[in-house]
Amino acid sequence: MQYPSASSPPLHHPVPQHPVHFQQGGYGNPAGAAQSGGTSRQPQAYRNPYAPPQGVQQTAPQAQPSTIQPQGMPNVIPNVPTALNSILSDPNAQLGFEVGRNALNYGQEYIGRNMGKYMDAGAFSYYFQVSNFYVFRKLLLVMFPWRHKPWSRQIVRSDSTGQDTYATPREDLNAPDMYIPIMAFTTYMVVFSIIQGLLGQFHPQLLGIVTSKSLALMVVEISFLKLFSYLLAASSSLLDLIAYSGYKFIAITLVTLAAATSSSLVKWTTFTYTGAATAFFMLRSLRYVLLPESSNSTSTVNSGMRQKRIQFLFIYSFVCQFVFMWLLL
Incomplete structure (x- = not known):
């Protein structure tokens, strides 16, 4: 192999045909580069292709309000x-x-x-004019009505108006009152709550359910009475019907006590007797309250209408009373 001699011509780098410009801040320092043997090529500075041009100040883009509107919505909210x-x-x-x-x-x-005649204070006060002796005798009458006579209500003349009116409950044992039904209803709720508490099954929701159920059945019963009174063309007082429908809670309270302290035989025996006593009491009492024409000799009632009224009284007193008492237990 032959090596070049000293007399060989020197090597020359190619000269660029177009000038090359270098930017400050690039890789390396172009001022410190060696310039021997002609023009030296230095690396070009790195430039971000996404950066804005030099001399132009970049500003943050401003948020533009959206012009997209939901379908079906107006462009302007109405006033x-x-x-x-x-x-x-x-x-x-x-x-x-x-x-x-x-x-x-x-x-x-x-x-x-x-509703003024029902909300009158005088009309309500009539049903609360009771005495201790009346309450005791009325309880015995409801539970032992078999030999009681007479069942007709007493009529007295009012001193203020001079008109004939019914005697107050403390004066007439056959007059309906609201003191005993209200107290019987309250006693039934208390006894039921105590028994459920002794059994460990009481909670406030249960008391509310039983109360609502009892009131709903009373409303159904009174509506049933008023409807058939209208169909049979018989006059009846709404307050009297409310008072008489509440006497069944005496029997229901006794049955509840019997069911909690004795066997099922004693429970159903008490249910049968108290139900029959309440039914007989309602039959004899409603004859003069629901159908007053049957006891008035001056009124004219044909035999067909009278037969229908008797059938209705029997069905309501002996059938409906047992059904309502069974539903309340």
């Missing part, structure tokens, strides 16, 4: 007072408001006119 005024100014709306106002006024007038 609520303006929409309300437009509705109120509509003639059809004004006519509807006027009809509703007249109906409300008529309903208030109707309730005040028809």
Whole structure:
């Protein structure tokens, strides 16, 4: 192999045909580069392709309001007072408001006119004019009605009005009262709560369920009485029907005590006797309250209507009373 001699011509780097410009801040320092043997090539500085051009100040983009609207939504929210005024100014709306106002006024007038006789303090006070002797005798009458006579209510003349009215409960044993039914209902709730507590099964929701169930059955019973009184063309007092429907809670309380302290035989024996006594008491009492025409010699009732009334009294007194008592246990 032959090596080049000293007389060989020197090597030259290729000269670029276009000038090359270097930017400050690149890789390396172009000022410190060696410049021997002609023009030296130095590496070009790195430039971010996504950076803005030099001399241009970059600013943060401003948030633009969205112009996309949901389908079915208006571009502008309506003014609520303006929409309300437009509705109120509509003639059809004004006519509807006027009809509703007249109906409300008529309903208030109707309730005040028809419920006034039931909400009268004097009408309610009549059913609470009782004495201790009356309460004791009435309890015995409800439980032992077999040999009681007579069953007709006494009529007295009022000193203030001069009209004939029924005697108060303390004066007439056959008059209905609300003191005993209310106390019997309350006693039944207390006895039921005590028994459930002794058994470890009491909770407040159970007491509310039993109370609501009892009141609902009473409403059904009174509605049943009023309906058939209307169908049989018989006059009846709503307060009298409420008072008589509450006497069954005396028997229900006794059956509840018998079921908690004795066997099932004693329970159903007590249920049968107290149910029969309450049914007989209701049969004889409602004859003069629900169907007063049957005991009035001046009224004229044909035989067909009288037979229907007797059948209704029997079904309600002996069938419905047992059913309601069984549902309440």
